Amino acid sequence: MNRTLYYHQQSNFSRKIRILLIEKNLDCEFKEINLANKPPEFLEISPIGQVPVFVDQDGRVIWDSTLIAEYLDETYPQPSFYPSAPHIRLECRKWEQLADTLGDNIIGLWVLDFMGDLAPAYYRKKYETLINRLLPIFDGQLRSTKYLLEGETWTAADVA
Ligand SMILES: N[C@@H](CCC(=O)N[C@@H](CS)C(=O)NCC(=O)O)C(=O)O
Structure with a gap:
């Protein structure tokens, strides 16, 4: 199969x-x-x-x-995208979750644009507020590290 x-x-x-x-x-x-x-x-x-x-x-x-x-x-562990140490893996999952949430809200905003004047203002504000809160968090992290987690390789967090 x-x-x-x-x-x-x-x-x-x-x-x-x-x-x-x-x-x-x-x-x-x-x-x-x-x-x-x-x-x-x-x-x-x-x-x-x-x-x-x-x-x-x-x-x-x-x-x-x-x-x-x-x-x-x-x-299929090679190459691996999740760190094996539990506390670092947790950090990876947290960044992945934040990135997914960012993506979800960006898509939400994009879909609202198709609705033109019918787009509910409540959702536009909700999506924009979250996007504006999350983007600086990623910017801040990537100012001090090459990838979202410290280290020389990308992880599932960067993929997300
Ligand atoms: N938590 C899910 C979210 C998946 C999701 O939101 N998929 C969207 C596309 S980006 C979808 O299928 N939307 C269609 C629908 O909800 O009817 C995941 O990580 O896979």
Whole structure:
């Protein structure tokens, strides 16, 4: 059975997994999902109806980009994108979570733009406030380190 990634071209969460699959040199079939009209084949394996969803060679189905990223790293550890020391790994997960939240809010703002005057001002303010709070945190961290964690290699946090 081929590995399969259900993804969307504009999805930051899908992009995390596409990068990891390429970096780990894993063959994978990529199936783009029309998020405005999700096919039944996709909804059968994705209870939340969101991309990315990854299906491994043994038929194992995994959704949520962070769960997929961790699974890939544990199952195919070379090269590794999560530090092994528990407290550093936790820092990596925290940065990954912050980056995911930033991406989520940027996408939210982008989608609001399609709504023109119908876009609820409440959400625009909510997204902008969070983006404006998070960007300086990343800027500050990357001023003192090459990657989000100290060290010479990028991690899942940088990928996110
Ligand atoms: N926590 C999830 C978030 C996934 C997510 O928000 N995916 C978006 C695309 S970026 C999606 O599928 N949206 C379609 C929908 O919610 O109907 C992850 O990390 O995988």
